[in-house]
Each structure stands twice: as structure tokens, then as C-alpha cells.
Amino acid sequence: MTTFKALMARKMNWFALPVIMVILSMAVLAPWIAPHDPSQINLEQKLTSPDSEHLLGTDHLGRDILSRLIWGARTSMGSVFVIVNLVMFFSLLVGCFSGYLGGWVDTLLMRICEIFLTFPTFILAMFLIGVLGMGMGNVIIAIVLTHWAWYARIIRSLTLSIKSREYIMASQVAGSSHFTIFTRHLLPPIMAQLVILATLDIGHMMLHVSGLSFLGLGVKAPTAEWGVMINDARQYIWTQPELIFYPGMMIFLAVLAFNIPGDTLRDSLDPVIRAEET
Amino acid sequence: MAPEQILSVNKLSLSRQSGKTDIQLVHEVSFSIDQQEIVGLIGESGCGKSLTCLSLINLLPRIIRADSGEIFFQGTPLNDIKSSMMRSLRGKSMAMILQNPMSCFDSVFSIRYHFKETLQSHGMGWSKNRCRHICDALAEVGFENPKEIIDLYPFQMSGGMLQRVMIALALIMKVALLIADEPTTDLDLVSQNKILCLLAKMREQHGMSILLVTHDLSVIARLADRAIIMQQGKIVDSGSVKAIFAQGQHHPYTKALLNAHFNLYGSHLERSELEIC
Numbered sequence: 305m306t307t308f309k310a311l312m313a314r315k316m317n318w319f320a321l322p323v324i325m326v327i328l329s330m331a332v333l334a335p336w337i338a339p340h341d342p343s344q345i346n347l348e349q350k351l352t353s354p355d356s357e358h359l360l361g362t363d364h365l366g367r368d369i370l371s372r373l374i375w376g377a378r379t380s381m382g383s384v385f386v387i388v389n390l391v392m393f394f395s396l397l398v399g400c401f402s403g404y405l406g407g408w409v410d411t412l413l414m415r416i417c418e419i420f421l422t423f424p425t426f427i428l429a430m431f432l433i434g435v436l437g438m439g440m441g442n443v444i445i446a447i448v449l450t451h452w453a454w455y456a457r458i459i460r461s462l463t464l465s466i467k468s469r470e471y472i473m474a475s476q477v478a479g480s481s482h483f484t485i486f487t488r489h490l491l492p493p494i495m496a497q498l499v500i501l502a503t504l505d506i507g508h509m510m511l512h513v514s515g516l517s518f519l520g521l522g523v524k525a526p527t528a529e530w531g532v533m534i535n536d537a538r539q540y541i542w543t544q545p546e547l548i549f550y551p552g553m554m555i556f557l558a559v560l561a562f563n564i565p566g567d568t569l570r571d572s573l574d575p576v577i578r579a580e581e582t
Numbered sequence: 583m584a585p586e587q588i589l590s591v592n593k594l595s596l597s598r599q600s601g602k603t604d605i606q607l608v609h610e611v612s613f614s615i616d617q618q619e620i621v622g623l624i625g626e627s628g629c630g631k632s633l634t635c636l637s638l639i640n641l642l643p644r645i646i647r648a649d650s651g652e653i654f655f656q657g658t659p660l661n662d663i664k665s666s667m668m669r670s671l672r673g674k675s676m677a678m679i680l681q682n683p684m685s686c687f688d689s690v691f692s693i694r695y696h697f698k699e700t701l702q703s704h705g706m707g708w709s710k711n712r713c714r715h716i717c718d719a720l721a722e723v724g725f726e727n728p729k730e731i732i733d734l735y736p737f738q739m740s741g742g743m744l745q746r747v748m749i750a751l752a753l754i755m756k757v758a759l760l761i762a763d764e765p766t767t768d769l770d771l772v773s774q775n776k777i778l779c780l781l782a783k784m785r786e787q788h789g790m791s792i793l794l795v796t797h798d799l800s801v802i803a804r805l806a807d808r809a810i811i812m813q814q815g816k817i818v819d820s821g822s823v824k825a826i827f828a829q830g831q832h833h834p835y836t837k838a839l840l841n842a843h844f845n846l847y848g849s850h851l852e853r854s855e856l857e858i859c
Contacts, residue, residue, distance in 0.1 A: 406644065470685040476641055477680075478700040478751065479673030488699065489688050 311568060320564035327558055330377035340368035342375040343526035351544055360550060363536060369550055375528040376551065381558070383440060384509045387447050388502050394452040399459025400494070404467060404486065414460070420453035426515070433521045443522040447512050451505075458501065462494050503566030507559030530554050587654075588759050588791040589638070590614035594651030596633055596642070596815075607646065608633055608815045615759065618785055620792045622806030622823070624799060624839070630815040631795045635761050638793075639678060640668045656758065674704045677752035681764040683744035687736035693747055694732045700751055719750040723780055742773025749780055753788065760784065763795045778805055799843040803827065811836050 311317050330337070339359070346366035354361045360369040402413040420428075432446040466472065467490065475485050514531010516522040523529045530551040537547035596608035608630040615621045625631050636642050638653060640660060653660040655676065660668070680686050687696055697716050698708055706712070713732075720728035723746040736744060745765060752760050762781065766774040782805060784790045794806055802809050802823060809826050811819040811833065818833040819826065826836065 470680060471688045474686040477672055477678045479669050479703045480699060492690055
């Protein structure tokens with residue numbers, strides 16, 4: 305409850321949290337709140353202006369924009385959610401082990417990381433999809449495989465810097481086990497940094513998913529996805545600019561909204577900053 | 583009561599491998615500490631004082647290797663001891679006070695949590711009773727309202743206060759040996775005085791043995807029973823504090839130290855200060 309209060313004490317969150325709530329409920333409740341079938345093609349009604357039937361108009365195939373935005377939240381947010389969690393999990397595992405244990409484990413894991421770091425992420429992702437086959441699942445696997453190494457590197461260096469702090473030593477001297485030291489003194493500061501990093505990267509991941517979808521490697525044709533919608537609307541940018549504006553606005557709002565609580569969460573949980581404010 | 587040996591170190595040598603050559607850091611250091619005795623370990627920066635301390639609690643940095651030597655703690659050899667056994671000794675039977683108290687506490691957790699962690703590491707649960715013990719310990723190290731102190735975060739306290747919390751942590755575990763690695767170096771004079779008085783009290787009332795590591799001869803003069811003087815990884819002089827401070831045959835480094843001390847503080851042993859606190 306105190307965390308919630310601390311979050312609410314920041315005015316920025318009065319904007320961010322409702323936006324996140326709306327986007328998440330769009331994703332979860334899509335089948336019930338979408339007014340139309342998002343992939344229902346109706347060429348007679350293509351590129352119509354907003355009216356009472358289609359609140360945001362229709363696209364070049366006559367599909368309802370609002371419904372596609374709502375269903376798109378599900379694909380975009382869902383895939384990004386899975387990707388971010390998987391990336392955090394693997395990089396935490398590798399980075400912490402590497403940094404904490406050191407020695408040959410560190411050398412081995414970091415060499416593996418470097419192999420992944422040498423490839424340009426997008427090319428490697430395309431290659432992996434080429435090998436694995438198309439589809440959302442494989443897009444997720446490809447993006448996770450191409451991104452974990454960056455995170456692992458950062459987590460390793462965080463682990464190294466925190467490991468050499470004196471309070472870790474003091475904790476060892478007090479007889480704490482490695483498990484206690486790891487979970488109590490090492491993981492919380494790492495997570496604090498990682499959450500910020502991950503929230504900042506949500507937009508980047510979203511663009512990755514849509515970029516791959518644009519190339520025809522990700523989401524299959526009729527599925528609604530914000531990135532795909534931008535790509536569809538590209539040809540009509542001069543005649544119907546609102547088509548590119550709606551999904552772009554959604555990505556913009558989502559990225560913005562997810563960045564703010566990530567930052568303030570860290571601030572509000574940090575006792576040093578909390579004490580300064582009171 | 584015959585003095586019982588708490589710790590004895592026999593020909594301890596430490597080295598660091600760099601390339602193909604070994605750099606000898608600590609060379610055949612031997613000393614012992616009796617029960618309720620305060621032994622001062624003094625030497626210049628980088629002479630191996632802190633490394634000697636770390637090897638006592640088996641927490642040497644990875645690159646430093648113990649080449650030879652035996653360490654006995656309360657009669658148990660520590661050389662081949664299992665790491666889980668060693669861990670149960672750390673904090674419970676021997677505690678260490680580090681040089682910079684400000685960085686020895688995790689600023690994310692309150693003082694209460696730090697006590698909790700130490701207690702739990704040694705299989706002791708948390709209860710109302712325990713909390714009272716902690717408050718008693720905090721009161722004993724000189725906090726007037728321990729109930730407020732216990733919920734403070736480390737960054738809300740001064741270095742001297744935190745150093746006293748460190749001592750309270752050792753006190754609550756009833757350690758037999760307290761290793762104080764330059765406990766007063768980072769503190770102002772008033773706090774230094776408090777800490778030194780407190781260390782003397784720990785010895786008198788709780789029977790702790792203390793290994794006092796410092797490069798300040800005046801600290802040794804006030805507290806220690808015996809002093810060991812190290813230079814470049816070797817013990818160059820040792821003996822009772824009175825003997826060290828008396829004129830006589832000494833190693834050149836000891837003489838240099840004494841001269842420096844006398845120039846600063848005059849030529850008498852200042853024991854009277856202890857009565858002030």
C-alpha cells in the first residue's frame with residue numbers, strides 16, 4: 305500500500321498509470337470491447353472518415369481502425385511483455401552468475417555473449433526466423449536471442465561493482481550465506497536498474513516486432529498489430545495521414561506510459577530518495 | 583584464571599601471483615591473542631595488516647593465496663575447515679569492524695534488518711524478546727533511545743554511530759574475538775574517543791579479545807596490552823606496549839614510529855584519557 309501511495313505522490317503517474325490501465329485492459333478485453341471484427345474486409349467502405357459506425361474510420365481494406373487498435377494492443381503488448389520477461393530472466397541468470405562467480409565461468413559466459421554481440425541484431429533476428437520459420441513465437445525467440453547479451457553484459461558489470469562494495473564484505477563477515485547475500489544485497493539494486501532499462505526498451509522491442517512483421521516475417525497478414533498498421537498506412541501518408549497517426553500514437557503513449565512508473569518506482573522504493581523528500 | 587589462547591597464527595605467508603613471479607605480501611607472520619587481551623597490530627599502509635585480518639576470517643581476495651602457515655581459533659585449525667563451518671564462525675565467534683562504517687551497511691535496509699540478517703545467518707529467529715536484546719545492546723554501545731535508532735536507515739546516521747552499531751552487532755552475538763580493522767581512521771576525535779572507550783568496555787565486561795589494527799600509535803598506546811609492528815609483510819617488532827614505548831633496542835621502523843608519535847603527543851604514555859569516559 306505504501307508503494308502505491310508513493311507512486312501516486314508523483315503527478316506524472318496520474319497520467320501514466322491510467323494510460324497503462326487502458327492499454328492493458330484493451331489487450332485483455334479485446335474480444336469483448338472491440339466494436340467490429342478486426343480482420344473483416346469490406347472494400348466498399350475503404351478509407352472512410354470517422355462516423356458513428358466506425359469511430360475512427362476504416363483502413364485501405366475497409367477494416368475498422370478502432371477494432372484493429374484494440375486487438376493490436378493484445379499482439380503488441382503481449383509479445384513485448386513475453387520478450388522483456390524472457391530477456392530479463394536469461395540475462396539475469398547469465399550476468400549474475402558471471403559477475404558473482406568470476407573465474408572461468410565468467411570467461412566462458414562472456415565469450416558466448418560476445419558471439420551474440422558481434423551480429424547486428426536485426427540481421428541475426430531475420431536469420432533466426434529464416435531457420436526457425438515464420439510466426440509470432442519465432443519472432444519472440446529471435447528477439448530474445450539477439451537482445452539478452454546486451455542485458456547480460458550490463459548486469460554483469462553491475463554485479464561486479466556491487467560485489468566489491470563494503471557492505472557485501474560486511475555481510476560476509478557477519479556470516480551470511482551466498483544465497484542471502486545474493487538475494488538481499490545484490491539482486492535488489494540490480495533489479496532497480498534493470499527495471500528502468502527494460503521499461504526504456506519496451507518501445508524498442510515493439511518496433512522490432514513491427515519491423516519484422518513489416519518484412520513479412522512476424523505477424524501473419526490479417527492479424528492486427530500496431531507496427532503492421534503503420535506499415536499498411538505508409539502508402540496513404542499524404543492522403544490519409546490519420547491512418548499512420550493512430551497506431552503511432554498508441555506506440556508513443558505506450559512507451560511513454562511505461563517509462564514513467566519504471567523511473568518513479570525506483571525512486572519511490574529507494575529509501576535514500578524517499579528520506580530526502582520527507 | 584589462566585589466560586586461554588583465543589587465536590594463534592603460526593608462520594602465515596600470503597602471496598599474489600603476478601605473471602610468473604609470486605609477490606610475497608605477508609611473510610611468516612606469527613602471533614597469538616589471549617583471552618580478554620587487546621593486541622595492537624600496527625604498520626604503514628600496504629604492509630599486510632588488513633590481509634592478515636582477512637586471512638583470519640578466510641575471506642582473502644581470490645588472487646591472494648595463503649602459501650603456508652596455520653591459524654588456530656579457540657584450538658580449532660582454520661586451514662582445512664569447511665566453508666560452511668567457517669561461515670558459522672564468522673559473525674558468531676569472531677566479528678570484524680571495518681574501516682569505513684558509512685559503506686558497511688546496505689543503505690536499502692534499516693538497522694533492524696541488519697541485525698535480523700546476522701541473527702538469521704546463525705539460525706536464530708526473530709521475536710519480541712530478540713528485539714529487546716538488540717535494544718539492550720544498542721543502549722550498551724551508548725545510544726540513548728535505541729527504539730528510534732533501530733528503525734533508522736544507515737545513511738541517516740553518522741560514521742561514529744554506525745561504528746557503534748557494528749560493535750552492537752558483535753555484542754549481540756557474544757563474539758569471542760573482535761577484529762577491528764582501523765576502526766577509528768575515518769572518524770572525528772570525539773567519535774574516536776567513544777569507540778575506543780567502547781572497545782575497552784567490551785573487553786572488561788564481555789571478555790572479548792580484540793585484534794586492533796591501526797596505523798595510529800596513540801590508539802595502541804591507549805588500549806592495547808601488546809603491540810605487533812609490521813613492515814613490508816614482516817613482523818619487525820613485538821612486545822608489551824610498555825616495552826615498545828620504553829627506550830631501548832628497537833627495530834629502526836619502530837624507532838621511526840615512536841619518534842613521530844612523541845613529536846606529536848609528547849613522550850609519556852597517555853593512559854589517563856581512558857578514565858574520562
